[in-house]
Amino acid sequence: MADLAALEDPKVRAVNERHGDDHGVNLTKLRAVAKRLGTQPDLAAELWETEDTPARLVAILIGRPKAYSAAELDAMLRDTRVPKVHDWLVSYVIKKNPHVEELRTAWFSDADPVVASAGWALTSDRVAKRPDGLDLPGLLDVIEARMKDAPDRLQWAMNECLAAIGIHHPEYRARAIGIGERLEVLKDYPTPPGCTSPFAPIWIAEIVRRQDPGSARA
Incomplete structure (x- = not known):
């Protein structure tokens, strides 16, 4: 100390x-x-x-x-x-x-938005690394319905999940980008030079471009 x-x-x-x-x-x-x-x-x-x-x-x-x-x-x-x-x-x-999966499912819909944000962060990790068994369209439904008015910490975590779906799952990329464009969450977030904006459509497009140029809206 x-x-x-x-x-x-x-x-x-x-x-x-x-x-x-x-x-x-x-x-x-x-x-x-x-x-x-x-x-x-x-x-x-x-x-x-x-x-x-x-x-x-x-x-x-x-x-x-x-x-x-x-x-x-x-x-x-x-x-x-x-x-x-x-x-x-x-x-x-x-x-x-x-116990990570047990905790993820317990926290995902917790009434405390800070606790729920941890559930969403763990879900984003699964979206990227172990998506089998996840209902990705269902996650997009929840994000579309709730992210705009979610408290800051929870909103950030939901936005991260939206970007993860768009980046790692081409079949849902157009929908993820469309949700981001409609909700405009973090659209005006100040982003330092050389960093990627957390606005989901820009974030998705930039990471996909780095991975596979020309396929950001595939």
Whole structure:
């Protein structure tokens, strides 16, 4: 905790707070702390209980993803409001856990939009990597009906799923692009030079172009 406190940088905090993250620790330096510690599940549990954001980020990195029970991960996710902690928990722990599909289906329609956003993020991962058994037209129906008015975090996750369907499944690409064009979600999102817009029609077209030039609207 002392090491993490010493890494606090007011300039980093100012940038992070604009994105809803309540810490000022450079993530490269934070990762170096975690690398030095190595895998320590007991310490990870102690750090998580502090509720301190940098400590929780380190906890995610030094824990053992496959060792958590579904109940533990559900409780951890519901206790997570900081975007970076939420994203890292999903990406670095839950996606590697044997209970991932059980959690995905439980969270997908949760009444808490932040919890539901995790279910949608896990669904996007399945759309891209293991789509067998998913109802892709049904997902597009839900996105078309609900994404426009969804809370920010949930809207972002649904938009990611829309893009994933359009990118990885050519048979649904035209419909995915059409939904994005009609809803205009994130159409005006400020995008730094050299980065791809999160507006689904642009996102889909650009990634498909990189993979197979000329087929973005195939």
